Amino acid sequence: MSALSLLELVRVTPDTDAGAALNNARDLAAHAEEWGYKRIWVAEHHNMAGIASAATSIVIAHIAGGTRTIRVGAGGIMLPNHAPYIIAEQFGTLERLYPGRIDLGLGRAPGTDQIAVRAMRRSPDASDRFPQDVLELQAFFAPAGPDQRIAAVPAAGTQVPLWILGSSDFGAMLAAELGLPYAFASHFAPDMLLPALDLYRSRFKPSEQLARPYAVAGINVIAADTDAEARRLATTQQMSFADIFSGRRGLSRPPIDDIETYWSPHERAQATRMLARSVVGSAQTVRSGLQEFVAETGVDEVMIVSDVYEHHARLRSIELIAEAMKQ
The missing domain is CATH 3.20.20.30 (Luciferase-like domain)
Incomplete structure (x- = not known):
């Protein structure tokens, strides 16, 4: 894994x-x-x-x-x-x-x-x-x-050690040319993930820092004891992305029961596209989703973004994610 x-x-x-x-x-x-x-x-x-x-x-x-x-x-x-x-x-x-x-x-x-x-x-x-x-x-x-x-x-x-970050093919090509590890920001820019990884691996040139390609991909993961609770916690991140498109800039917001009461159809469509690489649910749901993500991408490392409002709930989320992947 x-x-x-x-x-x-x-x-x-x-x-x-x-x-x-x-x-x-x-x-x-x-x-x-x-x-x-x-x-x-x-x-x-x-x-x-x-x-x-x-x-x-x-x-x-x-x-x-x-x-x-x-x-x-x-x-x-x-x-x-x-x-x-x-x-x-x-x-x-x-x-x-x-x-x-x-x-x-x-x-x-x-x-x-x-x-x-x-x-x-x-x-x-x-x-x-x-x-x-x-x-x-x-x-x-x-x-x-x-x-x-x-x-x-x-x-x-x-x-x-230097890393090249990216959300398009530019970073992939530069990381490959310089023989550096590559981290793709698929947690907010999922569209180019697979083409960028393919480009990076196919063009990689070994360097003093790195002998073979090493790829990391970001993914949003929110875990809780139940799928329903995780979905509620995820509304904090969904509101943050909706705010980007509405021009509402401010602080992180506590979760709400129904995200549909918050965002407009346009905001929903845009946020859903940007958050396409997300796994939200119980430990079992998270384990299945992350296994599928790794199988699809072949990444060497998964970088988790667990954007949960309350600190103890966020600790619980990352603990459940770790436990799920050790099973």
Whole structure:
């Protein structure tokens, strides 16, 4: 069976401010470590009141400090927002603090709106340089040469493992060309999943970091003691996606009994398409759904998104998922 990992959204809710959301993420990681999850990632998002992971490297340090063995990383750093040199310094520092446990997933999108892009003082066309920036970042993690005039201290020599993230064929081709592991965001962009995986595997070139293709795919999984309760918990995520299309931007919402009372037909259609790669139900339902997902995709690792409103219910969800996949 493929390995299990987590993408933690660090959700802010009306009942949980940003500080509590960050502490909940750390607590979730500690439990996930006990339950056998391989890694936990957080993503860079800006100008979003409902997500508290904007300062991604700091969030990673907070989570890693509360765990012992689970890998912790970025899923991902939106590289067009940053100078590669600065990211090398940050993640090199994380690797020195938590050796052998840090992952650096890299995305090409800004992870925000154009207002925030301007506020970050980054060029709107910075994404065009993404392949070159990945290579530059990789070079900063390599051992510094004797005549090298600039080094990313303390990153040089840490060889922090890089990942390419994507939701289209661009990331698949780049990951294959550079011989890097590839993570596909099928938890919100499911349409290109299978073609992108095929492209990545067929064009993969071995590298110093990776000898053979290694693919991860995201999937939304919400587990509870019964199918009915899981479906109710899932309305939190469904409302979040409906809000994207309605322009309602705000905090994560508590679950409701009937999602049809919340979204419009258009919002329902759009959200349902984006959430097509989802498994919602009891442990038995989850086990069957994840087995089918792995059989269909052949991924080496499944990255779970369990977007549940209340912290203890979310802990129960990821515990049930782990138990289901050990049966």
